[in-house]
Amino acid sequence: MSLPRITTAPDAALGQDALDELADWVRIASVSSDPDRADDVRRSAGWLVEALRRTGFPRAEVWETEGLPAVYACWPAADPGAPALLVYSHHDVHAVDPSEWQVTEPFSPLLREGRLHGRGTSDAKGQIMSHLWALRTHVAQRTAPAVTLKYLIEGEEEVGSVHLADLLSEHAGDLDADVVMVSDSMLWSLDEPTVCATVRGSVTASLTVRGAERDLHSGAVSGAAANAAVELCRLVDRLSDESGRVTLPGFYDAVAAPGPRLRVDVETLPFDLTDWQVETGTFDAPGEAGFTVPERLWTRPSAEVARLTAGRTDAPALGLIPAEASADLLFRLVPEQRADQVADQLRAWLAGHQRPGFAYDLEVSSTISDPYRTPPDHPALAALTRAVSHAYGAPARHIGNGGAAPGAQLARACDAPVLFFGTGLPGDRWHGPDERVEIQALCLGARALAHFLDELPTGGPPAGQKP
The missing domain is CATH 3.30.70.360 (Alpha-Beta Plaits)
Structure with missing residues (x-):
């Protein structure tokens, strides 16, 4: 059954029923910790590749590992001298106990009172979809994005990213970037615009x-x-x-x-x-x-x-x-x-x-991670702060993220600063029963990201230079 169309869209029309698209992805039970769901994780990767291609990426493909697959995509900028942005997130989801879910079954997404319920709606399929919605808005009047966009969406984050280091090493050339953005973090509230500037290890x-x-x-x-x-x-x-x-x-x-x-x-x-x-x-x-x-x-x-x-x-x-x-x-x-x-x-x-x-x-565990702090004076952080402020219509504060993210690992591998951007909220019930996402958070996130893509070419580091 189709879900109602989003009623609060980013600055330009999405051009499709975006909620239905996210719901279709959520229906794929990509639980990386369950061996019986390995085929579902692979289906999730394939679904994302097709969504990236529909968005316009000339290159979108599955990257196999010794475990579960990641997804890579690249869309070169119209200007060959423009900076490159690498977006990191994950398409696998946390384990579920269906007996604990009350609003809906974990993989039967349900829209209720401005929230989409289901495993992965917030962590992190919804966050990835915000990027695609923003990009579709960004390129609506262009032939290509203003920055070179690269996506690395892994399939093992919920089991410790056991093969992320291998991916970063084996594909170093493809993943070269001037700025990295991790989209696996939270906002503070819908009333207080915030930008995550540090994550714990x-x-x-x-x-x-x-x-x-x-x-x-x-x-x-x-x-x-x-x-x-x-x-x-x-x-x-x-x-x-x-x-x-x-x-x-x-x-x-x-x-x-x-x-x-x-x-x-x-x-x-x-x-x-x-x-x-x-x-x-x-x-x-x-x-x-x-x-x-x-x-x-x-x-x-x-x-x-x-x-x-x-x-x-x-x-x-x-x-x-x-x-x-x-x-x-x-x-x-x-x-x-x-x-x-x-x-x-x-x-x-x-x-x-x-x-x-x-x-x-x-x-x-071998998957320990170091904390990371975005360089506070980097122009890309200032551009992201302005973009979030623009989306919310109010000045954005800087906060941290209580959980861990591979910020330090990505910074070392790419020799680039790492930003953090998320659409999750403390009440989204990550890893728990009845996970949900606020539709308004997804739309505000898409609006902020579209504005960020416009600002980064002039607010980021000079082309070809590392900060």
């Missing part, structure tokens, strides 16, 4: 504790046997102190203060705790003492426990002392922390907290 690790060779019957050993679950909880409790600070040795040594523009914008950003809790579904806002919620989200590092497992889940646990317990840990980093150093700090922390009678195993 991440270190993920799995900590396993063993206290016995096998699960034990408590009636035989309770009170005299090592309990792996209790020991793991003791360690997790010691990851942070009473003031909410992470206890890894040296964890805060490299934390840099935010730049003056970001600091002022974050301090003056309107924030209502009750509204934020309603939007995010949280009961409280604990964290590092002495900092506001926006400061904690964007300018301070953190430690989280993503999952705890112990004992049997397939049978009643009565009378059981588990031999093994595990925790998945997630550390968010800020400039100038380095992911490899934080991984070493975690190993040192664990070595200092081990006790006799237990065996400990720590596995740090």
Whole structure:
């Protein structure tokens, strides 16, 4: 069934039923973490290639990896001396539990009260479609874009971008750019125009504790046997102190203060705790003492426990002392922390907290990422800020992004500054049930991007020069 047409379009007509187009893509269940959905991820890549070709890209193709495919596209500018913009995002989506979805099935998109519901509507298929809508507006009166446009849309972001480094290395020539834009981030609200100027890095690790060779019957050993679950909880409790600070040795040594523009914008950003809790579904806002919620989200590092497992889940646990317990840990980093150093700090922390009678195993993921801050004085950031201000009709503030993105990795591989632009909102329920996207956010995003494409040729670096 077709969806109603978008009623608030960018500056020029889209020329097609844009919502139907996004909904068609959302129907493809491109869940990268599910091996049974690998063919769907491939169908998603093929769908995007066709959408890029319909938009006008003379080159759009699937790039295979040892895992799941990425999509690449290139459209040279009319002026061969114009700067090149590389847009990065992802077409795979997070796993779903259909039993938790109430508004609609995960891959049956539904339009309701100005929102499109479905997995991937916001993270990140909707963001990619905003780019295509903007480009269609931009080229409506041209034969080619004002800048050379390149897209790299990977299919493994939700499983750690395990082959992104290979893509960047193998296709370095195709991916050469003067400016990179990551479109996998969030806005603050529809009322307050914002531009993301920094993203946090991440270190993920799995900590396993063993206290016995096998699960034990408590009636035989309770009170005299090592309990792996209790020991793991003791360690997790010691990851942070009473003031909410992470206890890894040296964890805060490299934390840099935010730049003056970001600091002022974050301090003056309107924030209502009750509204934020309603939007995010949280009961409280604990964290590092002495900092506001926006400061904690964007300018301070953190430690989280993503999952705890112990004992049997397939049978009643009565009378059981588990031999093994595990925790998945997630550390968010800020400039100038380095992911490899934080991984070493975690190993040192664990070595200092081990006790006799237990065996400990720590596995740090290979897909750790460094934080990144867009050079604050780069003209491309100023052009993007002006474009967002133009779209919203009000001055745009600079904020951060609470999650991680491959900004540092892309900056190193392309030797270019990285911008961040997204159309997601805190209430879009990324990775949760009933994901959704605000249609107004997509349209405002398309309007801002179209204006940015007009500004970048004169606001970016000189042709052929790296900043």
